[in-house]
Amino acid sequence: MANPGISASDASAKNFNIVALETFFTPLPELAVPSPHTFTLTEYTRTSQDELHERIKDADVLITTAIPLRADALSVEACPNLKLIAVLAAGTDSVDLAACTARGIRVMSSPNCNADVVAEHALALYFAVRRTLLPTMRDLRAGEWPRRGTLMKGSFVAGKPPRGCRDETAAIIGYGHVGKNLMKLLTGLGMKVIVSGRKGAPAPEGRVTFDEALKTATVIFLCCPRSPETLGLIAAPEFDLMQNDAVLVNVSRGGIVDEGALFRALTDGRIHGAGVDVFDIEPAGPETSVLLGSDAEGLNLVATPHAAWIGGATTSNYQRVLCENINGFISGKVEADRVRA
Structure with a gap:
């Protein structure tokens, strides 16, 4: 050098x-x-x-x-x-x-x-979204339990209860320090874990193609760096490839996921839910991100303020x-x- x-x-x-x-x-x-x-x-x-x-x-x-x-x-x-x-x-x-x-x-x-704590934060977002914790809590606080008699089916998708870890196929997109730490955590929980190759390129040995990862996975973790090739990595065509009970977790950088496309995928029930720690414009708020506006309040979406890196x-x-x-x-x-x- x-x-x-x-x-x-x-x-x-x-x-x-x-x-x-x-x-x-x-x-x-x-x-x-x-x-x-x-x-x-x-x-x-x-x-x-x-x-x-x-x-x-x-x-x-x-x-x-x-x-x-x-x-x-x-x-x-x-x-x-x-x-x-x-x-x-x-x-x-x-x-x-x-x-x-x-x-x-x-x-x-x-x-x-911060690779350990970012991987742990990604896992926390996954659990909150898979178990539909925030929408269920909103209904609970609104008094819906006594009115409906039960909130047990709040996390169901197409009439089916939520997947357990041993029924998940997790795709990791971005296999650096965070991705490797996440692999250990997910494997320990009993998930099947696949690692995605680069978008539009053949998959190297031991990985699957980008499109195959999106089609196969029931939970997708984004932990790749922001670069010209990752900007807009996940947009409407990519959401169309995902399973309808898929969970998307983004602890990478803003701009890698099209926020408008994610909002529409959540609104239309195209995927089960999402956990995001990063935004196109930061600091983010309702005036800069559709994911934080009033229209997003009822979605199965957990958002944190670029805080995954914080740890002891x-x-x-x-x-x-x-x-x-x-x-x-x-x-x-x-x-x-x-x-x-």
Whole structure:
């Protein structure tokens, strides 16, 4: 890998200006840099786009999580000294990687820091949707149990009771750290698990084609990164392939599922239900997502606010990897699987 850390011209003792843009998500650990280098640290709890240019103009190193860093903000004129963007997240879709590559700005992510808790959150969404917990609770609180005499059939599909784990075929779309952890959990519960190949491509050995995964699965887990090839991955044609008692769980990124198509599939009873943790526009609300509007209130839909990553070990993992990424970059010994540009 070319130029994995600082360049030869920066090898002598240097003071690095480190700017943390959004410590709201993950508090910073105690930072240090390899001797004889020194650093100056400036921390901001949150940063808006209006504040971005002023805050990064003198930075050598940026620490960020979700704020969009586009080509104009990454130009030589905007941040002439910038050498490293350390992202406290597994995904780097908020950063214009092409602009960074063109300038030689290194971008490093924090993979496998939250894979356990994201897989567990996906499982929680599955159970809530499969058992139709929210619609049943709404009916219960509305006094429907004494009026109807029973709410037992609230989770039935076509007159049939809900599947148990041993009757499920789970398809995993996106077989990275989260997908692998999810495989262990699902297998332990007794589910048959299949792993999908890429959309429109032959399935590699040990996997099934994308279309076969959608047709065969009774529960579909999305845990793939956001990229040009995954945007709009699940839309109306894909919902038409699914079984009518299928459950869709999305813990990947917004934009991978067409929200309008998902709303229609739920409204029409095309699938049994869905659990989503991510949205096209975030922060999301009724004014930005049809999935959160009043028309969605009666659906078998469980929505959480991009919270799957939150867990006891996530913060400490992010803090450890951040220190490793900054120190590795300065010393010229980066972890190759963390480099995104």
